[in-house]
Amino acid sequence: MTLINRSKPFVLLVGFSIISSLLLWVSQASVVSSGDFNKDFFVTWSPTHVNTSNDGRSRTLKLDQESGASFSSIQTFLFGQIDMKIKLIRGSSQGTVVAYYMSSDQPNRDEIDFEFLGNVNGQPYILQTNVYAEGLDNREERIHLWFDPAKDFHTYSILWNIHQIVFMVDQIPIRLYRNHGEKGVAYPRLQPMSVQASLWNGESWATRGGHDKIDWSKGPFVASFGDYKIDACIWIGNTSFCNGESTENWWNKNEFSSLTRVQKRWFKWVRKYHLIYDYCQDYGRFNNKLPKECSLPKY
Numbered sequence: 001m002t003l004i005n006r007s008k009p010f011v012l013l014v015g016f017s018i019i020s021s022l023l024l025w026v027s028q029a030s031v032v033s034s035g036d037f038n039k040d041f042f043v044t045w046s047p048t049h050v051n052t053s054n055d056g057r058s059r060t061l062k063l064d065q066e067s068g069a070s071f072s073s074i075q076t077f078l079f080g081q082i083d084m085k086i087k088l089i090r091g092s093s094q095g096t097v098v099a100y101y102m103s104s105d106q107p108n109r110d111e112i113d114f115e116f117l118g119n120v121n122g123q124p125y126i127l128q129t130n131v132y133a134e135g136l137d138n139r140e141e142r143i144h145l146w147f148d149p150a151k152d153f154h155t156y157s158i159l160w161n162i163h164q165i166v167f168m169v170d171q172i173p174i175r176l177y178r179n180h181g182e183k184g185v186a187y188p189r190l191q192p193m194s195v196q197a198s199l200w201n202g203e204s205w206a207t208r209g210g211h212d213k214i215d216w217s218k219g220p221f222v223a224s225f226g227d228y229k230i231d232a233c234i235w236i237g238n239t240s241f242c243n244g245e246s247t248e249n250w251w252n253k254n255e256f257s258s259l260t261r262v263q264k265r266w267f268k269w270v271r272k273y274h275l276i277y278d279y280c281q282d283y284g285r286f287n288n289k290l291p292k293e294c295s296l297p298k299y
Contacts, residue, residue, distance in 0.1 A: 031075070033230035040230065045070040045198070058226035061199040063096060064219050070198035073230065077102075078192045078242035079161050080232020081251055085153040086116075087224040088125060093118030093150070095203030095214035098223045100156055102193040108135040110188035112158050112165055116149065117206045118221075125149050126276070129167050131177045133186035139291070141175050142277035143270065153226065162189065162243060163257035164299070173259060173267045174274075176298045185293045192235035199223050258299045267299075 033040050036056035043050050049062040049069035061069040084100055096118035103111040111132035116125055124144045131139045147154065157168040165188070167175040179187040199221070203213045214221075233242035233249055245252045259267060279285065280294035 031230060031232065031234055033228065035228065037071070037225075037228075040075075040228075041071045041073050041195075043069070044072045044196070049199075058224065060222050060224045061098075061197065063199045063201065063221040065216050068198065068200035070196065070200075073195040075230075076104075076192035076194045076235040077230070077232035078190075078235050078239060079249065079251055080230070081157060081159045082195055082232065083155050083157045083229040084195075084197070084225060085155050085227040086149070087153045088116055088150040089118060089221045089223055090150040092121040092215050092218045093125070093221060094120045094207040094212040095201065096221050097198075097200055097202035097206050099196070099198045099200070100225075101196055102158060102160070103132075103196055104188075104191035104193045106191060110134065110191045110193060111137070112160060112167075112188065112193070114156050114158075114167065117202070119207055120212055127169075127174075129175050131165060131188070133188050136186055138279060138285075139177070140277065140279050141275065143174055143274045144276055145169065146274060153224070155227075159251060159256070160188070161251040161256055163252075166259070172270065173263050174270045176259070176267070178293070178296065178298060180293055180296050183292065183296060185291075185296070190239060195230060197225060264299065 037052050037059045038056040041059075046067040046069040049064070049067050050059065050071060051062070052059045059071070061071075063069070082102065086098070086100060088098055089096055098116040098118075099113065101111060101113040101115075103109060109132055111130070113128070113130040113132075115128040115130070117128055119125055126142050127145055127149075128140055128142045130137055130141075155170050157171065159166040159168065163179055165177040166173050177187075179189065181187045181189065201214060204210045231251075235242070242249065243252070245254070250256075280290055283290065
């Protein structure tokens with residue numbers, strides 16, 4: 001009697017299934033968002049202070065004496081680019097903080113922050129950026145923007161890849177934080193992060209070190225968000241899906257390991273004319289021992 005070996009076709013079938021699953025995971029790893037706040041985000045604080053348009057394309061956060069508000073992405077990501085259009089609070093906004101950031105929400109967390117610090121009427125907003133890496137922060141930079149961010153929507157972007165973090169305003173790079181991990185500098189590279197936004201009372205520190213308090217008679221205070229895009233690697237529990245270079249993970253390609261010539265010119269322009277604070281120039285704060293990355297190349 002001839003025995004038929006059925007194990008080989010079965011092994012091939014199982015192998016094909018595994019490969020198909022892996023390919024499916026890879027194809028799902030990179031996502032271009034729906035643009036609908038109701039589908040991509042959930043409210044994390046005070047639903048009564050969050051208002052979303054009927055089509056889900058725009059959302060506002062409100063701050064009053066009762067509460068602020070916040071929302072967070074449903075998915076978490078490891079590397080990618082996030083764009084968010086934001087229009088800030090008009091008029092007297094001193095003491096208020098509008099935050100747009102990525103965070104791993106862990107005790108030893110990674111975080112990439114845009115924080116818009118309100119000001120008295122007629123004085124410019126301050127845009128503060130910060131980077132947490134493995135729980136360490138104290139990496140603030142501050143700039144004055146070259147436009148009124150409360151007059152209209154502008155696009156604020158985070159490009160985060162295996163090479164660098166680039167903060168951008170209307171595609172102009174305003175800050176860089178390079179991956180100098182091989183030189184002992186902490187860099188966000190292992191913890192997935194969600195995309196978050198919030199509006200809250202920061203009057204204890206936000207405007208002139210807490211000197212200017214919120215004028216509640218001018219409230220409620222409203223910040224608007226819309227026309228966002230998330231093109232990033234969805235966290236599925238395995239860093240290898242997000243660390244590599246591929247068509248899907250375009251942000252990790254070598255061409256995004258530094259700025260272009262044009263971007264470098266814009267970056268230098270921002271540093272020369274709009275930078276008002278850089279932790280790497282604050283020798284007093286660090287007792288003349290600046291963090292190691294301050295002496296390393298930015299790009």
